Amino acid sequence: MKKIYDSAEAALDGLLRDGLLIAAGGFGLCGIPERLLDAIRDSGVKDLTFVSNNAGIDNEGIGKLLRTRQVRKMISSYVGENKEFERQFLSKELEVEFCPQGTLAERMRAGGAGIPAFYTKTGVGTVVAEGKEHKEFDGETYVMERGINADLSIIKGWKADEAGNLMFRKTARNFNQPAATCGKVCVAEVEEIVPVGSLDPDCIHLPSIYVNRLICGAPYDKKIEFVTTREREEA
């Protein structure tokens, strides 16, 4: 049972078709599955729906697939900082379902955990809750939100062992973990593939069961949206 593939293209072989619902990890440009997004763009599949917290920026992340018009719909919490997105959204070429960030993360986690729906206070009394079922619990009103099950999950990790056990690094974990669990198939790209036994079993963020296919995507040239620094004190 070999999970490791030589390239993003090989790892996605047989998984892509028009109209897929794809769950993608990442927050802004932090921890996005760059190699897999590139390979999906190059495959030419279209009418895609992406469940992803953000939509990348111009020509970075999902932004690349917006430019090529392969995306039909986004399910996201925040889509700023993206001119091509704005153009397609305003001209109604692109459909957008806004979902509060925590509800989005929980919907992915729920889908992956066999929970078709849950109740939350988030969004009650706002447009987000319009048309959805409401229910009272202990005197408070909650709205029902649905779990998300994607056709495909694409995620970016830091290290994985050859069995597929995976670790993330710092805030690049973000949506990668819940996104990985909610797809029928999960393809992961990591910075390094290490021998089985190299990772501490107590520190695995994503057990191998969730990683169906794996590539090493190194080297990475990670982009930063806003570099903010402080000055080093004088010695």
Add this chain to the structure above:
Amino acid sequence: MKKIYDSAEAALDGLLRDGLLIAAGGFGLCGIPERLLDAIRDSGVKDLTFVSNNAGIDNEGIGKLLRTRQVRKMISSYVGENKEFERQFLSKELEVEFCPQGTLAERMRAGGAGIPAFYTKTGVGTVVAEGKEHKEFDGETYVMERGINADLSIIKGWKADEAGNLMFRKTARNFNQPAATCGKVCVAEVEEIVPVGSLDPDCIHLPSIYVNRLICGAPYDKKIEFVTTREREEA
């Protein structure tokens, strides 16, 4: 803001009263908060309800508080291997709410995550689902289960830093993680308290926000229910 207390008794000071709903970590005797259970027993509070996967065994774990008749009700998935439990249960001195193990874990997690209810297929068509709301999603029937919010959580960890960031060891993690999140207050006992900075921020199982009070309970003499071994091959 000091979270570290000198003893279990000190850590529980002001938190105990008759009739509390207490969420306790542990699976069987693995990863149970022994020191805190002893201190609760010694405090003499009664009419307690425990949300705990198991009820300990005779005179171990929650079994100690059964012997002293301080427990009114258990919410558990499995209560075998406990004679005193059996006696009280059959004589109706003790109330028991059986909950499937995964539903129990999810109910604790949901309570801690602000989710008052969720749907699951587990238990549909069985006595467990009787009297509960059912709902169809995509042609399948699910039952609604409620999140659990406890008055107090008591858990056992492996290492914690002085800020309260906590790690578990191997299968002793089990219910300790969800139990920690669902209580108004969480008191943790660990085998070792280490200086801030000693634990890898990528490997924290329970971030400090969930640990309100902390003790070092060492030394531990961990009990095993069933020692099973294999023979070492001859050299």
Add this chain to the structure above:
Amino acid sequence: MPWDRNQMAARAAQELEDGFYVNLGIGIPTLVANYIPVGKTVTLQSENGMLGIGPFPYPDEVDADLINAGKQTISELASSSYFSSDQSFAMIRGGHIDLTVLGAMEVSQDGDIANWMIPGKMIKGMGGAMDLVAGVKKIIVVMDHVSKSGSPKFIPECSLPLTGKNVVDLIITDLGVFRRKDHDSPFQLVELAPGVTEDEIAEKTTAAYEVAL
């Protein structure tokens, strides 16, 4: 000659495929681990929070923090990982486990299973059984064909409180194997233990089933 415990376990092991993630129940199902086909990678899950269960430990390596769902001491593998109970059952409920092997007191012809309580007797609880039968992709039951008192266990309708409704995919008894292709189809008798006849099965089974030997 009917199959013994080990032969039943070995038969169940034939259902394992390369790359499968599997949860094994207590009793005969545990023995399935001894018959994993050579060359196939099968990863065992324990619902108390572990993926990659190793064999029982050597006596000097027993660790109270390392047990399986039956509360027996086990060992870890290089590929093991640990997680919490909520994560473990997210895995189970979410359909990520490929196969589970469970014991049963009764199985009905519609695939209902009863294996957790007998009214009037001390109830120990269902543990993770209800979650497993509701969430795992393929449910295999391994059980004796008849009870100790000789009454059939594969029956028209369960008399005991259910663990799950319409969930069983394959039944392996000491006498033979019943399979169904999906949850809307009837069970078919597809294999007999050596020396067991179709008639013997018919005699000891009250459930309706098709014969497809």
Add this chain to the structure above:
Amino acid sequence: MPWDRNQMAARAAQELEDGFYVNLGIGIPTLVANYIPVGKTVTLQSENGMLGIGPFPYPDEVDADLINAGKQTISELASSSYFSSDQSFAMIRGGHIDLTVLGAMEVSQDGDIANWMIPGKMIKGMGGAMDLVAGVKKIIVVMDHVSKSGSPKFIPECSLPLTGKNVVDLIITDLGVFRRKDHDSPFQLVELAPGVTEDEIAEKTTAAYEVAL
């Protein structure tokens, strides 16, 4: 003289208590971190999955994998921990965060807040704002008392789409502070910026409020 951005942030920081876990929004709320009272331990949460946010990094320590919810590079502390987005919002939704400071376009006299979209303009999305106002124990809004065009922002009813209904506990503007003791009580004007008069507040506020200076 009305408070400037830093003075508003400093005023918000007075609400911090020892041991608090706090989420700070983008803009003026971020400045609150500069005014944490000496001797108080306050831990900052970032909803993209971090507890214990450190200061901006030195130029040679910038790390693309270490950003805050505003996508700015930050640094870690010895007490930091990382987690996934679902765990982060379990923390927020579950009421574990003690306090959040947010900006707003409008706040109503009943504590409704609007801070995520203006009909007709490009919608960027609510991000985590709806989760924060629904889940955090205490919600502080820091905003200018009037809009750039001079119209009141603390008003009888929000005209913009809401972020949350009946959620705001404290409003700090450049002119003063409004507080309410619970979500069933009216807001009270409890503080004035230096040189600001009760009359000036009254003139620039259409929301109903009590005066308790």
